[in-house]
Amino acid sequence: METREIPGYYYDPDKKKYFKVVKNAPAAAAYSAESVKRRKLEHDKAQKARIAEGYKKRSIRRSRTLQDPLLGGFLARELGTPPKDLLVDCWSRGLCSKGSVRLGLPRMGRASAEHLFLGTADEKRGLGIAIGSIGDGLHGTFIPRDENDRIVQDTAAPFWMQEGHYLELVPQVSSLKYHEPSSKLLVTSRDPGVAGGIYSLTFDSTAPALPAPDGTSPPGWDLRRPNLTHMHNWSRQRNSKGRVANTCAPAPAANSSLICVVGTSRGLGCYSSNGTMLWLENLSSVPPHLKAGPPPASDILSIDFLPNNPQTVLAGLRGSRKICLADLRQNAREWEWIVHRSSPAHVRCLSEHHVLAAGPNHSMSIYDLRFRFRETSRNRPVVIFPEYRNDVQIHFGLDVDTSLGVVAAANHPPPMGPMGQGMSIFSLETGKRLDVPAVRHVVQDSPPNALVFHTLPREPNASLFVSRAGVGCVVEKFSLGGDHDEWTGENFGPLAF
DSSP states (O other): OOOOOOTTEEEETTTTEEEEOBSSSOTTSTTBHHHHHHHHHHHHHHHHHHHHHHHHHHTOOOOGGGGSTTHHHHHHHHHTOOOTTHHHHHHHHTEEEEEEEEOSOGGGOEEOOSEEEEEEEETTTTEEEEEEEETTEEEEEEEOBOTTSOBOOOTTSOGGGSSOEEEEEOTTEEEEEEETTTTEEEEEEOOSSTTOEEEEEEEEOOSOSSOOTTSOSOOSSEEEEEEEEEEEOOTTSTTOTTOOEEEEEEOOTTOSSEEEEEEETTEEEEEETTSOEEEOOOGGGSOGGGSSSSOOOOOEEEEEEOTTOTTEEEEEETTTOEEEEEETTSOGGGOEEEEOSSOOSEEEEOSSSEEEEEETTTEEEEEEGGGOOOTTSOOOOSEEOTTOOBSSOSSOOEEEETTTTEEEEEOBSOOSSTTOOSEEEEETTTOOBOOOGGGTTTTSSSOOSOEEEEOOTTOSSOEEEEEEOEETOEEEEEEEOOSBOTTTOOBOOOOOO
C-alpha cells in the first residue's frame, strides 16, 4: 500500500514513521530539507533502474531448444540451472506400452474394472497378478512377462494360467486394498444389506513356489482356489442402519491390533484383529467453534494413513470440502481440519508433512500439514495442478508414485487438443502436466476408473497399469523402455498379444 504524502513531513520506509522536515537544520541532519531532497532523488533513480531492468527481462526470449527435455536439460545442466521437471519429463516421454492382459472372461463383452489390485503371484518366477472388480464380481489373471519385461502369452504354461478367472461374487465393490501383515486382500462393499461390509480374499498358498521340471506347478497365489470370508457386517446393528462402506485403509505393520480403518456414510470405523468394530464419533458432531460453515457430512470418500504415524489418518468428506486429520486415540472433538476447494474424492499422503487432495470442480492440490490454519478460510496449497480436468466425477482413477514424483489421474471429460487423452500424468514437484505420447490412445471413449502404479518382480521401477474398456476388461501396462535395446540396438520384435 502506498504511503500518503503529508506536506512538511517525510515518511521513512525503514522506520515506518513520519518525521517533520526542519528547514533551518544543518545540512548533515537526518531530516533536514537538503537530506530529504537528496533521499527522494536517490529513491526515484533506483525505482527507474528497477523498471528498466524489468523491461529488459521481458525482452529476453528463451530458445525452444531449452524446452526439450533431453537437449534442453543437458544445456540447462551445463549452465547450472537444471529444470525441476527434467527427470519426470524424460520418464514420461520414454513410457511405452508393454502389452496387456484380459482380466475378465471374453463372454462378458466390453467391460472395464472399477477397482484394481496388482501384486506378486510368485517372486521366484517373476509372475505378477491382477485382481479387479467388474460389476458385482471379482476377477483375476496372471501377468506373464518375457526377459524384456513385456507382457506375453506364455503358451507353455497350463491353460488355466493363460486365461482370466472369475473369483467370487461381491456386490457393489467400493475398494480393493492389500493388508500386508496378514497377506489378505480387503474388499469393501457398499451394499446396505447383509451382503455389505468387509470381506477378505486369500488364495491357497500350500502349493510349492518353485516350478516343477515340466513347468506346470501352480504359483503361490492359485486363482483356482479363492477363499472369500465375510469378515464383518453391521446392517443388523441397532445404531448402524443405512451405514454403507465407501472405502478402507489397511493399517500399517506397526499397528498390530488394527486391521483397517473403514470410511462409511456415517463416519469412521476401526476393525481390529479380534473381529470387533469400534465406531468413532460421528464427524458431524464436531462443535461449530472448531470449524467454519455448517457441520460437515459424515460421508467418507477416501482415507489414508499418515506415514510414520500408524494412529493418524486423513479422511476426505463428501460435500463439505474438508479433510479431517484424525488421531484415532483422541476424541473427534479434538481432530483438526483442512479446507479443500471441493469434495476430496482422493486423499493421498505423499510424506509425513504433505498430502494430495483431488476431486471435482477441477481441483487437485498438495497441502503442507505444518502450515494448516484455522478453518475460517480455505487452506493455501503449496502445489496446484491447473491442467487437471474433472468436472463432477467422484469415482475416477488416480494413483501416486512418490519415488518417481508423479501422479496419474483420469480426465472427466477428456480435454481437447493433441494431449486430449482420457488420462494425464502430472509432476508432484511443480504440478505441470507431462507429455506422455504412449497414452494418447488410451480410453478414447471413457476415462479409466482404475489406475495403479506397481513394481512387478525383477523390475527396477514402477509401471503404470491402466484398466480400459475392452472385451473382458483389458489391463494395459506402461513402463520405461522401447522395442529395442539402447546399448546394442537389438530389436525385441513385436508384442504377442
